Amino acid sequence: MRTAYTVETVRTAERELMARLPEGALMQRAAAGLAAACAGLLGRVYGSRIVLLVGSGDNGGDALYAGARLARRGAGVTAVLLNPDRAHAGGLAALRRAGGTVTDAGQWEAAVERADLVVDGIVGIGGKGGLRAEAVPLAAAARRARAAVVAVDLPSGVDADTGEVRGAAVRADLTVTFGTHKPALLVDPAREYAGTVRLVDIGLELRHRTPELEAPQHADVARLLPAPGAESDKYRRGVVGIAAGSARYPGAAVLAVSGALRGGAGAVRYVGPAKDAVIARYPETLVSDRGPRKAGRVQAWVTGPGAGDDAATVAEVVREEVPVLIDADGLRLAEPAAVRARTAPTLLTPHAGEAAALLGVDREEVESARLTAVRELAARYGAAVLLKGSTTLVAPAGGRGAVRVNATGTPWLATAGSGDVLSGLAGSLLAAGLTAVDAGSCAAYLHGLAGRLTAHGAPVSAQNVADGIPQAWRDVSRAG
Structure with missing residues (x-):
């Protein structure tokens, strides 16, 4: 599991380590890795x-x-000092002893234009609110130059803890970060400024501290995926119910079922007006027209995709005492008080626009502060929340604790119906016994990987993505 820690946690660990090391040793470790x-x-x-x-x-x-x-x-190394009186004295002396130089005030731009490599050491991990005015021309010159740009620990101008970019910031080709990842390196929009990230071990002790973010890898997901045993039958493996679709949007039901059938549960029950379309495409589905409560044995429900204005069905599912995933129209139709009153696990799966509507803010505010938004939603609804996007985030119910982050996806997943497949997949994992956070993060990982495997740089449909889930599952399982 790749982890990221807050600035406060990192600085505490650094102070503890520096107390045990000779003066300046920690900076020398970082400088060696950077060089x-x-x-x-x-x-x-x-x-x-x-x-x-x-x-x-x-x-x-x-x-x-x-x-x-x-x-x-x-x-040939040249330093541009933004504040000569406050530059690190020991580092500056070392540079000069080694033959490095410091530019005159009017010559830095020409030096950047001729450079093969620009190293961004403007602002540390405590920086807030974008670059200061005097640093903006430097960042702009670095971006115009033909040189590669390397950021020290974090691109200057991004918020380390939240991933927000509230003004001008350096765009790096490579970020060399020390001790641990910082949240901004894993969460958009800041992640887009970091380029490739290289982690340098400087000896920080963080194992007993709670991370801000966790980024599952193949092996982590493999350990969580359900696998049938010798005594398994379809009911022991779990049954997921899909209450989705409408006369206007029957395809949403078909796509949610397609994801659910590939998610590890033993059977899929469908309830709704699209039963003919569902059974025509997937005859193994157990269909019912008597509503969720009378559909039969179910270990988890998915509701909302393509539901239109069917608030009654969404409300009936929300009252069920099994894990429930609420997506799409269900997010608009479900009563917030009813969601908060649930005692069984709940997973909400909004995209940025839906999250903005739930929070009562503009979409741009969610997109610029994704980590803040997902925690706020999880706290407000008392539910786990999967916030879709270029980096999908999964926050635990209540909003406290480590947030899972997933970046396996591809922009080609931004296609109609893709989210319906994801909902069915996550609901199936819920029915198979995974927690809401595990189901959401595993589903996001597999869904993103399936998108990559099927796209190969070309457009894909939601059904293509569903068809790619078994291959993604096999790839992940081999890593376990």
Whole structure:
């Protein structure tokens, strides 16, 4: 499991480690890792031209010490000091001893334009609210230059804890982060500014601290996926109920069932007006026209996809004392008080627009502060929340604790019906016995991977994605 920790947690761990190390040793570890990453990106260090954009914090010190190491290997290293009086004295002295230089005030832009590599050491992990005015031209020049851009720990101008970008920020090709990932490196929109991320181990002790984010990998998902045993039958494996679709949107029901059939449960029951379309496409589905309460044995329900204005069915499902996933129209139709009153697990699966409607804010506010939004929704509804998007987030009920983040997807998944497949898949995992957070994060992982496998850089339909789930499942299972 890849993990990310808050700035406060990282700084506490750093202070504890520095108390056990000689003075300056931790910065030297970071500088060594940074220099090695820069050298790897350059390929040939000797004769290369490197520009350091140096702020007044420790990130500036890391950049200066790394620059000194590269200068000793024959690189021409130039430092641009945003605040010369507050530059890290030890790092600056080391750079000069190694043959590095500091630009004159009017010459930094030409140095950036000629550079092979630009190192962003402007702002550390405590920066808030975008770059200050004096740093904006530097970031713009770095973006225009032909040079590769390496960010120290985090691209300057992004919020480390939330992933928000509230102003101008550096766009990096590579971010070299120290000790642990920071939330902004895993969550959009900041993630888009980080480029490739390389983690350098500097010895921080974080195992007994609660992470802000967890990013499951193949092996983590493999451990969670249900597998039938010798004594399994369809009921022991779980039965998922799908209450979805309408006369206007029968396809939503078909697609939700398609995801559910591939999600590990032993059987799928369908209730709703699209039963003829469902049974025609998937004859193994158990269909009923007597409503959710009389549909038969069910271990979890999915409601909402394509429901139109069928508030009565959504309300009936919400009252059921089994795990329930609410998606699409169900998010609009379900009574918030009824959702909060549930005692069985609940998983809400909005996209940014639906989340904005539930929170009473603009969509842009959700998209710019995704981590804040998913926690607020989980707290407000007392439910686990899967917030769809380029980085899908899954928050535990109540909004506290580690949020799961998934980035296996592809932009080609932004297609009609894709979310219906995801809902059916997650509902099936709920019926198979996974917790709401595990079901949501595993479903997002498999769904994203299936999208990648089937797209291959070309458009895909929601049904293509559903058809790709078994291959994604096999790929993940092999890692376990």
